[in-house]
Amino acid sequence: MIDLDPHHKDLEPTIFEISRKDRVGYQIPASDVPEIDLESSLGSMLHRGGIPPIPALSEPQVARHFTRLSQLNFCIDTGFYPLGSCTMKYNPKINDQMASDPDFSALHPMQDDADTQGALELMHSLQRYLCEYAGMDDFSLCSLAGAQGEFVGLLLIRAYLESRGETERNVILVPDSAHGTNPASAILAGFKTKEIPSDKRGLVDLAKLKEALNDQVAGLMMTNPNTLGLFEKDILEIAEAVHEAGGQLYYDGANLNAIAGVARPGDMGFDVVHINLHKTFSTPHGGGGPGGGPVGVKEHLIPFLPKPHVEKNSDGVYSLDQKNKDSIGAVSGFWGNFGILVRAYVYLRHHGLSGIRNNSEMAVLNANYLKALLQPEFPPAYPGTCMHEFVLNLKKADTGDQRAMGVAKRLLDYGVHAPTVYFPLVVPEAAMIEPTESETPETLRNFSSIMKRVREECVENPAIIEGAPWETPVRKLDEVTAARNPVLIETVG
Numbered sequence: 001m002i003d004l005d006p007h008h009k010d011l012e013p014t015i016f017e018i019s020r021k022d023r024v025g026y027q028i029p030a031s032d033v034p035e036i037d038l039e040s041s042l043g044s045m046l047h048r049g050g051i052p053p054i055p056a057l058s059e060p061q062v063a064r065h066f067t068r069l070s071q072l073n074f075c076i077d078t079g080f081y082p083l084g085s086c087t088m089k090y091n092p093k094i095n096d097q098m099a100s101d102p103d104f105s106a107l108h109p110m111q112d113d114a115d116t117q118g119a120l121e122l123m124h125s126l127q128r129y130l131c132e133y134a135g136m137d138d139f140s141l142c143s144l145a146g147a148q149g150e151f152v153g154l155l156l157i158r159a160y161l162e163s164r165g166e167t168e169r170n171v172i173l174v175p176d177s178a179h180g181t182n183p184a185s186a187i188l189a190g191f192k193t194k195e196i197p198s199d200k201r202g203l204v205d206l207a208k209l210k211e212a213l214n215d216q217v218a219g220l221m222m223t224n225p226n227t228l229g230l231f232e233k234d235i236l237e238i239a240e241a242v243h244e245a246g247g248q249l250y251y252d253g254a255n256l257n258a259i260a261g262v263a264r265p266g267d268m269g270f271d272v273v274h275i276n277l278h279k280t281f282s283t284p285h286g287g288g289g290p291g292g293g294p295v296g297v298k299e300h301l302i303p304f305l306p307k308p309h310v311e312k313n314s315d316g317v318y319s320l321d322q323k324n325k326d327s328i329g330a331v332s333g334f335w336g337n338f339g340i341l342v343r344a345y346v347y348l349r350h351h352g353l354s355g356i357r358n359n360s361e362m363a364v365l366n367a368n369y370l371k372a373l374l375q376p377e378f379p380p381a382y383p384g385t386c387m388h389e390f391v392l393n394l395k396k397a398d399t400g401d402q403r404a405m406g407v408a409k410r411l412l413d414y415g416v417h418a419p420t421v422y423f424p425l426v427v428p429e430a431a432m433i434e435p436t437e438s439e440t441p442e443t444l445r446n447f448s449s450i451m452k453r454v455r456e457e458c459v460e461n462p463a464i465i466e467g468a469p470w471e472t473p474v475r476k477l478d479e480v481t482a483a484r485n486p487v488l489i490e491t492v493g
């Protein structure tokens, strides 16, 4: 039995497992086809011996169970979600409606290309749109997340270097502010990594980068703006230096929401990019999915793109090309997360280039407005104008003995989601705030007031911070145990 409701301790606790034998929430009409002996026609291996142990519930119980579960979760549709680096912006509902249209959702992955021309056209157009936004020559839609996009992009670099006989190039350079997935993907793709420090500006230290470049370097992975929310102003010089040394430049597109429609990674000199559709192009984030991490490349990497790739022939017929002999192969079941691709396509068509540009500009404006509101009490880790997000150093704020984790947990009691904390690692007691373009000035002012109130509580009432959160369905968890030994289900005796 799990008690998920802290407000009604005197009442019977909410029971999670509510199934009761023989209770049903459906009616199946009497069979109008002749019965057959399954055992003799299918063989005993496939013949089920009894009714499977599925929950037995009435329809209202099911409706209440899932509605209640949905209410336990904090989400962008219920509150402000400034989770830095995650771009938790509003997802227009039209995206979901279009993705649930049976003309899309009822397609079967094994259908012939001739039957799925509309879906293939959508994917082909999306490949072209992403090329336009990223400044690349071609795109693959196969990977299912940003991190998988990184892995795929690095396999492309590897295949390219191998095709040139440059197998000794086995080091990927990664800035110290990079997301943890960057070095992890490089290692998974068979490379070694070397860290490049940030300089006093919070940007890649150009001198240190140049020192690290040699004939073992396969490439450099970067985000721009970087994870401190700062634009890497030296990017053209960086690109030139990496290319001169024979390396490739990888763009982690997690921060594209700052520049989409304004500047393009391809024009900055990047050879490979991934785009997190579930960030910039407004498809929902889930717990580890569903997502989309399409990978874009410059011309020299096209031969290695994953299979299948959507092609259009001179008669205007679309097909899934499986023939590319130099391809790194399939990287996901079928061709990627189709429902997410539909959502991204609708979002892009709905906004158009000027709308996407406006969104990026508003995201940057909102971040700078919120930074300015917070600045008197919460100095940013780096001065100056930020892009779509900024990082506070809570060590510099007067929060008594309280740490970033305490502030983050207490914010939940005020009905807002916490910022990302303790990332990037280069900032002590980091709180990384990304308001996104979808928030109003009132929401930003409200958040700023809440932050200031929490700071006062840190000094005046530390116990309230230490015990927080008090108002959430589940109180403070031991996060290590919760991650390693999660209790997902408990049955009634």
Ligand SMILES: Cc1ncc(COP(=O)(O)O)c(C=O)c1O
Pocket: 085, 086, 145, 146, 147, 148, 178, 179, 181, 182, 223, 227, 252, 254, 255, 276, 291, 293
């Ligand atoms: C900078 C950066 N790179 C890569 C990723 C990984 O993306 P995904 O979560 O889609 O795998 C993230 C995710 O938050 C990120 O913020």
